[in-house]
Each structure stands twice: as C-alpha cells, then as structure tokens.
Amino acid sequence: MPPSTSPVFALIDCNSFYASCERVFRPDLVRTPIVVLSNNDGCVIARSAEAKQWVKMGQPYFQVRDVLRRHGVVAFSSNYALYGDMSQRVMTVIEGMVPACEVYSIDEAFADLSGVPGDLEQLGRDIRERVLKYTGIPVGVGIAGTKTLAKLANHAAKRWAAQTGGVYDMRDPVRRDWVLKKCQASDVWGIGPRMAAHLTALNIRSAWDLAQADPWSLRKQFSVVVEKTARELSGTPCLELQAQEPPRQEICCSRMFGERVSELQPIRQAVATYVMRATQKLRAQRSLARKLRVSIRTGMFNPEEAKYASGVVVQLPYPTDDVRLLTRMALEAVDTIFRPGFRYSKAEVLLMDLCQPGEFSDDLFAPRQSPTCDRLMQVLDDINGRWGAGTMRAASVPAAPDWEMRRELMSQSFTTQFNALWRARS
Known part of the structure; x- marks a missing residue:
C-alpha cells in the first residue's frame, strides 16, 4: 500500500x-x-x-x-x-x-x-x-x-x-461516521460533563452531532477549543504533534501529611522536601524561577477542627534553580505563616514566573546565579540520577519522616530500588 x-x-x-x-x-x-x-x-x-x-x-x-x-x-x-x-x-x-x-x-x-x-x-x-x-x-x-x-x-x-x-x-469515512454516531459528545476528547450539558441544550448529544455543528457558531458561543474539536471530528486537522513538551509555566509540589501536624519543625521538613522535588523538575526542563509561593492549611472538612490556611509569595533575588537558596527562602516564608494551635494537614510549594536562561534582562547591579552554582546543581542531579532520588539532599530534608503520607498498601518499587527487585523462587 x-x-x-x-x-x-x-x-x-x-x-x-x-x-x-x-x-x-x-x-x-x-x-x-x-x-x-x-x-x-x-x-x-x-x-x-x-x-x-x-x-x-x-x-x-x-x-x-x-x-x-x-x-x-x-x-x-x-x-x-x-x-x-x-x-x-x-x-x-x-x-x-x-x-x-x-x-x-x-x-x-x-x-x-x-x-x-x-x-x-x-x-x-x-x-x-x-x-x-x-x-x-x-x-x-x-x-x-x-x-x-x-x-x-x-x-x-x-x-x-x-x-x-x-x-x-x-x-475510512464509513467507519468514522459509525463511531461518531455511536459515541456521546461527552466521549470526545476535551468535552467534559459541564460542556456536554451545554451542548445537550443545543441538541448536540452525540459526537456525530458535534461534528455536523457549525464551527463558527461554536466558537462564538463557547471557545476556539470547541470550534477546533468540531473541525477535527469532521476530519480537518487543527492540532499538530508536539514532539517536545513545552516547559511548564509553574511547578507545584504538594502532599497531604500522613497524620495531622501541630509543630513547626515537621512542617519545615515537609516544605524543604517539596522544594527539593520541585527544583529537580525545574532543572529537568532547564528553567529558572523568579517567584516562590509557600502555603499551609489545616483539614477543611472536619467541623470539630479549627481551620486555618495561609500562603505567601516570595520574590527571589534573581532567577534561580538553586535548591539551597530556594529552600532558605521557603523556610523563612513558612516561619512567617505558621500559627500554633492548629492541626495542619497539607503544605504546598509552587515555583512561579518561570523563564529560560537568556530570556530575561539582567540588571547590571543585581546579583545573579553563579556558574559555580550551576555546576553544583548538575553534580547533585547526576548523583541522584545514578544512585536514586534523595541520595544527596539538603540537611533539612529527612530520609524517613513521620509526617509522610500514608501508603500502607504500597507494592515494592520493583524497578527503581535494588532492595526491592523482583525475586524468582525455584
């Protein structure tokens, strides 16, 4: 063929x-x-x-x-x-x-x-x-x-x-149309339950109905995304293959604690751990962060527990991927928002205002990240990449914290840890 x-x-x-x-x-x-x-x-x-x-x-x-x-x-x-x-x-x-x-x-x-x-x-x-x-x-x-x-x-x-x-x-058009008529509009990529409800009000119930709808009317009433979806269903390509994932505009690391935490020290450990994970992702896409947000909160659904949530955005002195600087700034931030007397359930670290090296204008008199730091971060990533995540880490990041999320039913890490390799018995 x-x-x-x-x-x-x-x-x-x-x-x-x-x-x-x-x-x-x-x-x-x-x-x-x-x-x-x-x-x-x-x-x-x-x-x-x-x-x-x-x-x-x-x-x-x-x-x-x-x-x-x-x-x-x-x-x-x-x-x-x-x-x-x-x-x-x-x-x-x-x-x-x-x-x-x-x-x-x-x-x-x-x-x-x-x-x-x-x-x-x-x-x-x-x-x-x-x-x-x-x-x-x-x-x-x-x-x-x-x-x-x-x-x-x-x-x-x-x-x-x-x-x-x-x-x-x-x-084949015959096979295509058969599937379009058999599938609901909600089965289509990008059409969620809420959008499906709006389309149903316009008598657009099946994927076939959506493919036959006027794209310009859909654009006016909803968005260009829905318009492109309709055009693609009718056979007109609107979306190209992205061979390389574009860099993220924000990087977040957030976890629920395995149990409620009332003291500051374990929360500081958690924030330091999340900074470590977030900066690994930051360097993996070769980006730098200009802002950092740290937030903590209690559980929000137990009526018997006092509720508190707070966060703070920190302007970094210069665009950076240095885990040491980001950890220090994050810990200072969490110290300012922590309030005693609450049982905290979650902490979050968000790296914001990301940019690529060379995409920003340097201030002649402002500090900037040194080449020595770049080499140090590369060594850190190389060691952790070869010997496993957390092999080298900041001193504020514990190896086995008590606050870590519960995973009582977790299987072995069969492919990522030597001590958890699959064992065959004769």
Whole structure:
C-alpha cells in the first residue's frame, strides 16, 4: 500500500495503567480485580476492568473497603515511582516504532504516522504486541486523520475490544461516521460533563452531532477549543504533534501529611522536601524561577477542627534553580505563616514566573546565579540520577519522616530500588 499524503495520527493508550503496572510483577493477580488509591489511601483513582462494577472512580476507600474485600478486589497504595518508570519503558518502545511521538500523559502517546507505508492497522497491532512483550502493559491503539479522531478511535478500540482486538483504524469515512454516531459528545476528547450539558441544550448529544455543528457558531458561543474539536471530528486537522513538551509555566509540589501536624519543625521538613522535588523538575526542563509561593492549611472538612490556611509569595533575588537558596527562602516564608494551635494537614510549594536562561534582562547591579552554582546543581542531579532520588539532599530534608503520607498498601518499587527487585523462587 502506498504511503498516504494526508496527516495520520495514532493514539496509544495504556489500559488501566496503574492497575496494569501492579500486575506486571504480580502474575497471580492477572484476573483479580484491582484498585489503586490516592495519597494517604484516600480515594480510588484507578480501577482494572474487573473492579469497575464494584466501585466508582473517586469513591473514598473507607466507604467501600468492606465491599471490595467481599468481592475479592485487591487495593494498592499509589506507587508513583513504579508507574513513572513503567511509563518511560512503554514510551521508549513506542518511540522506537514510529517516526515521531508526543508523550501526552503518563499512559498516553500520540504518534505521527503520516507517510508511513503499509498496513497501519497491522502496525498498530505490532505496537500493541511489542509493548506487551517488552513491558507487560496492555495498550489500545486508535488511528485516524486528526488527533481528536485518533483519541475517539482509541476509545472505540477499547469499547469494542472483542471486535477490534484493541486496534481501530478510523480513516475510512464509513467507519468514522459509525463511531461518531455511536459515541456521546461527552466521549470526545476535551468535552467534559459541564460542556456536554451545554451542548445537550443545543441538541448536540452525540459526537456525530458535534461534528455536523457549525464551527463558527461554536466558537462564538463557547471557545476556539470547541470550534477546533468540531473541525477535527469532521476530519480537518487543527492540532499538530508536539514532539517536545513545552516547559511548564509553574511547578507545584504538594502532599497531604500522613497524620495531622501541630509543630513547626515537621512542617519545615515537609516544605524543604517539596522544594527539593520541585527544583529537580525545574532543572529537568532547564528553567529558572523568579517567584516562590509557600502555603499551609489545616483539614477543611472536619467541623470539630479549627481551620486555618495561609500562603505567601516570595520574590527571589534573581532567577534561580538553586535548591539551597530556594529552600532558605521557603523556610523563612513558612516561619512567617505558621500559627500554633492548629492541626495542619497539607503544605504546598509552587515555583512561579518561570523563564529560560537568556530570556530575561539582567540588571547590571543585581546579583545573579553563579556558574559555580550551576555546576553544583548538575553534580547533585547526576548523583541522584545514578544512585536514586534523595541520595544527596539538603540537611533539612529527612530520609524517613513521620509526617509522610500514608501508603500502607504500597507494592515494592520493583524497578527503581535494588532492595526491592523482583525475586524468582525455584
């Protein structure tokens, strides 16, 4: 088959990704329903297909714990180190099989198949087979002429998996229109429940209705995003592949404490820890921060607890990625907003007003980050990258803090820690 001259996109999406990661190293759970919980084992944030009949997404775990146990559903605390590493392995396999790839999220990637010769549906099946063989993660593949249609094709590949085998090529107009008529507008990428309700008021209920709607009217009534969505559904490409993720404009690190904290010292430790994590992400995208926001708060839903929340924005002396400076400024900030007599549940560090080196004008008389600091931060990242996160850290960052979030049901870090490697027994 000659290569197509029209744009062709594929969306490769991992099936029940968090639950699938847990199964890779637990083959005994291959047919067991699984749920994964949020921070502090609070709510259900991921479900295997078998578990969906017993629990809704976002339900508090304490409310459904007994029901899940009764039906043999196994619960896991979130193991983000494992999920991140497995995601990187999946994306590496995909990138080796397609001309260009955009990692859209931890479990999704768009691929540009424009000009690729041969049977693209078979290529999708080859991708699916290789990812499963090399990583143990099942994926679905949707192929279409626009990114929005590829996303919908992926939805169809999973929804009708018995017929599609997990891969669906929707470039044919007949197949495309059949899926558009079968899917609701809320199934379309970027159309959330609130927007779907607005569209229903205009008698736009299905994806087909949205594709047939007048794009200019949608733009006037809603936004250019909805207009582009309608155009993409009708087959007009409006979204290009982003081979490289643009730098974030803000970087946040925030966690709930494993238990309520009343003293200042553990909160200072938490803030220092979050600064450490946030600056690692900052340097990874080669950005500098000009402002820093630190905030703390108590629990907000217990009527018997006194409530307090406060935050402060700090203007940094110069654009920086120096964890030492940012930690010192953050600790000074938390000292000013802490109030005794409250039981705190959460702290947050937000790096703001980010810029790239060379994108800002230096003040001739203002201080600036020294080349020595740049080299020191590089050494810090190299050591932690080779020997594991936290190998080298600020003295204010504890190794095993008491306030860390609860993860009582967490699996081993099978791929990221030597002492947690998978053991095979004879």
